[in-house]
Amino acid sequence: MSSAKELAARWADALDGIVAPTLTRTQIESVLAGLAAELLAALTADDGVETARLAASTLVAVNYRDEAAVSRSVAFICRDLVAASCPSGADRERVRERAITLAAEFAAGFTAALRTAALSEQESTLTAALAAVREAEKQRQLSEARFEAIFDGASVGIGTIDVRTGTVLEVNAAFADMLGVPAERIPGRTVVDILGVGNLGPAFGEFQQLLLGVNDRFRMETEITRPDGSHTTIDLSMSAVHDAEGRMRFLIGVAVDVTERKALADRLWHDAHHDNLTGLANRMLFFDRLAHATPPIGLCYLDLDGFKEVNDDYGHTVGDQVLAVVAARLRAAAGGDGLVARLGGDEFIVLVEHCADEDRLVDLSARLLSALTEPITIAGQAISVGASAGTTLVPRRPEAVDDLMHTVDKAMYRDKSRRQRPRPRSPQGL
Known part of the structure; x- marks a missing residue:
């Protein structure tokens, strides 16, 4: 070792x-x-x-x-x-x-x-910016010089807005780059004029609440469509700055471009929750969806017949290709009826929320089994695999997922035991 x-x-x-x-x-x-x-x-x-x-x-x-x-x-x-x-x-x-x-x-x-790490850096920048602005009220010349250095040199976007008119006072180059608008064209215009109400989305309502003095700050992640049609996702924090008498003087916003981070997070989440061979949901995603499913919950469980012989006779590479084709057929047969997942090996399961009755599950099971009747051609070889299926309908979801799976296992295997399980085909019949 x-x-x-x-x-x-x-x-x-x-x-x-x-x-x-x-x-x-x-x-x-x-x-x-x-x-x-x-x-x-x-x-x-x-x-x-x-x-x-x-x-x-x-x-x-x-x-x-x-x-x-x-x-x-x-x-x-x-x-x-x-x-x-x-x-x-x-x-x-x-x-x-x-x-x-x-x-x-x-x-x-x-x-x-x-x-x-990104949020920590953003909070540090916002804190530094707000501290510099407050200091400007007491020691204007020195503090303004400090704020200007932070404002111009920051890698995050910073902008200030006049609360009386709702127009932008200043914006640094980093913020202008995120918006896709030249920095010199932004001051003196309203945020709505620059981006449009539809582009602001939920941030527009929060922004209005700040201008009206209802809230002092907000923070959210929002997606913006740039003038060239590209998209950027920013983590935006906006705060109202008050003077010594408590009057609101202006708004300051700090934005971090999280487009790449969000894309990476989405990609990592997908990879962690999907089977890398078939692209279906994996055990982790299945159990998460099961834990939050809305009853009645329908489950259709399948395992392949004779798949061990496929691996033995043709090798695991061909076996993997067969599994990929089976997964594609099951996904197509299920359509939009439910989540198709691979539990491992040659075991698959379909989860259906709001499942009205057993008839819907019987119909789904028939479609899934029918999808596997045609032989699968791999490297010129016609390979036939069948499947056994068990179904169960759970009217209520217990608080513990383990209890639900125990109930599901008993019901599914009881259902499967009532079926005539096909005998695996011989290698010559594959």
Whole structure:
């Protein structure tokens, strides 16, 4: 088994060149050695998934903030750590499943850590800007010089608005770039005139509440369509600035462009909640949807007949291709009736919310089974796979998802036991 030190060196090599970290190579390997040791322990334990999130936040803390750090670290967890944990192949499948769980937690932790870091920087900028503005009332010349330096040089967008007219007083270059409008064309115009009411969306109502003095501040994430048709997502904070007598003097807004961060978060969320082979929802997403499903809840469970023989006769590569085709057919057959998920191996399940009655599930089950009647052609070979299906209708959702799944398991397997399970075809019949 590879030592934590050797694994740390491989991990550091994988991360090399992504960004200039705040530590030396020796220090990085020391940090990664500790993380690799904890992740190795988590691979063979029943708990400790939080270790993956801690590893992700540690990488962000030492300035690994590029999305490549996620993909390379996920590959390291699923390849290098699995190989180091079970070089002989014993329990390899269980360890691989555990590695996938740790990789998903690592991706989620990386996104959360990135967001926390970005919000912290935004709050620091807003605090500095507000402090400089208040100081301007007491020591105008010195404070105005400081604010101007912050205003012009900030990497986040900053703008001020006249509360009497609702027009923009000043806006820095970073904010103008986010809006896609030249900075010199913004002062003296209202926000509505610059962007349009429809473009502001929910922010328009909040902005009006500020001007009317109903609220003192608001913060939200909003998407803006630029004049050239491109889109940008910004995290916007606006606050009312008052003088010593409590009168509102102007509004100040601070914006952070989170377009790339949001796209990365969406991509990581999708990867963590979908099966990478079939593109269907995975166990994590299925159980999350099940926990929040609106009764009556219909479930149609399927497992393939004779799939082991497909793997034995044609190999796992062909088997994977068969699973991908099966998934596509099940998705098409289900249509918009429910969420199709792959639970693992050759097991699939469809969740239907607001399921009116058993007849709807029987019809769905028939469509799903019918979709698998035609042979699947892979590399010139016509391969036939059947399926067994069980259905259940749950009228009420218990508070605990475990209780619901226990009820579902009993009902589904009772339903399946009443069916005539087809005998797997011989290799010659595939």
